[in-house]
Amino acid sequence: MNRAAIDLWVGVFVAIGLGAILFLALKVGNLLTLDRTPSYRVEANFDNIGGLKLRSPVKAAGVVVGRVESIRLDPKTYAAVVTMRLDRDYEFSKDTIASINTSGLLGEVYVGLDAGGDTAMLKDGDHIGKTQSAVVIEKLISQFLFDKAAQGGAGK
Amino acid sequence: MSSEATGDLVLVLRRLGGTVTGGVARLGYMARFLGAILWYTPMALRRLHLTVREIYFSGVLSLVIILMSGLFVGMVLSLQGYEVLRRYSAQEQLGIVVALSLVKELGPVIGGLLFASRAGSAITAEIGLMKATEQLSAMEMMAVDPIARVVAPRFWAGVISMPLLAALFSAFGIFGGYLIGVRVIGIDAGAFWGQMQAGVNFWPDITNGIIKSIVFGAAVSLIAVIEGYDAKPTAEGVSSATTRTVVVSSLAILALDFVLTVFMFRGVGL
Structure with a gap:
């Protein structure tokens, strides 16, 4: 086989190989999304974050507007401090409520943002005051059982 | 304790020691060989067509087997993954399962x-036969270093080809998974790709896969050239060296995979 043909084949091979990496990056890994767009950080304290993880989505009205960047425990108040990175294109009012939700029974855990009516908008480094913690199913069930027991006791 | 038992113990210990020192010496030899390859790399890259030629032999000619295996592995993953996910009625997550396990x-x-x-086996056989037919000695006589002329191009061709082949394997696997999951089973195409994109990150998931494939490419190529270079210059020697290449590099890949995965898990912070 002569050199020109080998060069051609190797060129084709390298091109489709790089094409495969590009396919993985763009179509599978969705590289060109929020990581590249300009963003700002906001913090929120939660009593309980349930199954929230790093890089969990932040959604407003079901639309992904950011990702969870870090989660740590405040050593004084024992509250979870969640730092979120939000897309610059979306602005939220100062009195936005952040809540931790689950999509479906076993679905992914995400932070939901419900915008309020304040005209001032959240800026980089701001703190979301109003939050709603994750619903822990075990607690819910035990509460329900206690209520039932209390009702039964009162009925007698 | 009788003297015979002591003698046996000494023998066992001596054998153990011999194995360990032999292994360490072999490791040191491999490191020095790698050093020699790196030292001669500039000289080898000045004749770029040698490396390009080796990329043709180890990369382009491996394409068919890589693409076909990728396609079939992806299709099987899709079938098996669907079978398990259906029990939790989470079929839409199939895209993540297929993509993450492949990538x-x-x-x-x-x-x-x-x-x-x-x-790898072809590289070993080729270098081994060159040695058996004294082509390597002939090169040395002509003041051409066989490491620069024969070994380094083959090593670098493997390092370059392997990540491309692994990416093609994953891409074709995901395509195979798509064929079975979406076209045959009938999962919604939007959910398949959407869940996949939400669950797979370029950094670190895909980059970790690329790092792994580069390391495996370097390991396989290094083992292949060393086994070829060290082969006994007989027909039997070349054949046993070829076998050793496949066995040793397969074990090296699996062991390195474990080590790399452990480190990568820690990197993610789990």
Whole structure:
């Protein structure tokens, strides 16, 4: 086989190989999304974050507007401090409520943002005051059982 | 304790010691060989067409087996994954299962195993035969270093080809998974791709796969050239060296995969 043909084949091979990496990056890994767009950080304290993880989505009205960047425990108040990175294109009012939700029974855990009516908008480094913690199913069930027991006791 | 038992014990210990020192010496030899390859790399890259030629032999000629295996592995993953996910009625997550397992593990590992048996064995046989027919000695007589002329191009061709082959394996696997999951089983195409994009990150998932495949490419190529270079210059020696290449590099891939995965898990912070 002569050199020109080998060069051609190797060129084709390298091109489709790089094409495969590009396919993985763009179509599978969705590289060109929020990581590249300009963003700002906001913090929120939660009593309980349930199954929230790093890089969990932040959604407003079901639309992904950011990702969870870090989660740590405040050593004084024992509250979870969640730092979120939000897309610059979306602005939220100062009195936005952040809540931790689950999509479906076993679905992914995400932070939901419900915008309020304040005209001032959240800026980089701001703190979301109003939050709603994750619903822990075990607690819910035990509460329900206690209520039932209390009702039964009162009925007698 | 009788003197005979003591003698046996000494023998066992001596054998153990011999094995360990032999292994360490072999490791040191491999490191020095790698050093020699790196030292002669500039000289080898000045004749770029040698490396390009080797990329043709180890990369382009491995394409068919890599693409076909990727397609079939992806299709099987899709079927099996669907079977399990359906029990939790989470069929839409199939895209994540197929993509993550291919990109992080199966692409680099199965790609590497196929590369070792397809290209690694050929490299060993070729260098071994060159040695048996005294071509390497002839080169040395002409003041051409065989490491620069024969070994380094083959090594670098493997390092370059392997990540491309692994990426193609993963891409074709995901396509195979798509064919079965969406076209045959009938999962919604939007959910398949959407869940996949939400669950797979370029950094670290895909980059980890690429790092793995580069390491495997370097390991397989290094083992292949060393076994060829050290082969006994007989027909039997070349054949046993070829076998050793496949066995040793397959084990090296699986062991390195474990080590790399452990480190990568820690990097993610789990």
